[in-house]
Amino acid sequence: MAEPRNRYSAFSLILHWVIAGAVLAQVLLIAAHEATEGPISREFVGLHKSVGLTILVLTLVRIGWRLANPAIALPAEMPRWEKVLARTTHVLFYVALIAMPLTGWLASSAGGREIVWFGLFDWPLLPVSGGRTAARGFMEIHGLVVKGRYVLIALHVIGALKHQFVSRDNVLHRMIPVIPRRP
Numbered sequence: 001m002a003e004p005r006n007r008y009s010a011f012s013l014i015l016h017w018v019i020a021g022a023v024l025a026q027v028l029l030i031a032a033h034e035a036t037e038g039p040i041s042r043e044f045v046g047l048h049k050s051v052g053l054t055i056l057v058l059t060l061v062r063i064g065w066r067l068a069n070p071a072i073a074l075p076a077e078m079p080r081w082e083k084v085l086a087r088t089t090h091v092l093f094y095v096a097l098i099a100m101p102l103t104g105w106l107a108s109s110a111g112g113r114e115i116v117w118f119g120l121f122d123w124p125l126l127p128v129s130g131g132r133t134a135a136r137g138f139m140e141i142h143g144l145v146v147k148g149r150y151v152l153i154a155l156h157v158i159g160a161l162k163h164q165f166v167s168r169d170n171v172l173h174r175m176i177p178v179i180p181r182r183p
Contacts, residue, residue, distance in 0.1 A: 006072065006170065006173075006174065006181075007072070007173070007174050007177065008072060008174055008175060009069060011065060012062075012065065012066075012069065013175065013177070015058060015061065015062045015065065016062075016175060018058060019055060019058050019059065019062065019097065022051050022054060022055050022058070023055065023097075023149075023153075025051050026048060026051055026052060026055070029044050029045075029047050029048040029051065030044070030048055032044045033045050033048065046115075046116060046119075047118075048104075049104060049105075049108065049115050049123075050115075050116075050117050050118045052100065052101040052104050052105075053101055053105065053115070053117060053123060054117075055097060055100070055101055056097070056098060056101035056102065056105075059094065059097040059098055060098075062094075063094060071090075072174060074086060074171070075167075075169045075170075075171065077169070078167075078169070085155075085159075086159060089152055089155050089156060089159070092148070092152055093149075093152050093156070096145050096148060096149045096152060099141070099145045100142060100145050100146065100149065103138045103139070103141045103142040103145065104138075104139075104142050105123075105125075105126060106126055106128055106134075106138040107134075107135040107136075107138035107139045107142065108125065108135070109125040109126035109127075109128045110128045110129065110130045110131065110132075110134035110135040110138060111131065111132055111134075111135035112125070112131070113135075160172050160175075164179070168182055169182075170182050
C-alpha cells in the first residue's frame, strides 16, 4: 500500500503563494489608490483590475489542478468539526477568489470602463448593461466579499497557527516546506 502524501506538489504551493501574494497586493493597491488622486490614483486602479483578473485566472487553474489532484487528507486525529470547518473555509476561499474579480469585472463592464491588462491588451468587457447604477451594485457586492475574505483569512491563519503550535500535527509544513516536519 502506498504511503499517503504529506505535502502538496510544487505547483500547488506556487499557486497558493502567488495567489496569496496577489491578494495582499490588491489590498496595497487599493490603499495606494485611496491615498492618492488624479492619474496616479487611476494607475493604481488599473493595476488593481489587472491583478484581480490574474487572480481569477490563477484561481480557475488552481481549481482545475485541485480537481485533478485532490487535497491531502487531514490528520486522522483531527476532530470532525474541525475538518468540516477547514474544508468549508477552503471552498469559501475559492468562491471569494472568483466572486471578487468577477464582480469587479462586471462593475467595469456595466460602467463601460475599460480594462487594460498590465498595459498589454484590452481585456474584453462583459455584455452587461445598467450603467453606473449597476456598477455601484456590483461594487457593493465586491465590498461585501472583501469583508468576508478578511474573515476567511483570519480563520485560515488562526487554524494554521493552531495546527503548528497547539496540535503540532505538521499541517503547516505541508504548505510551508521550510518549516521542519515534526516526528
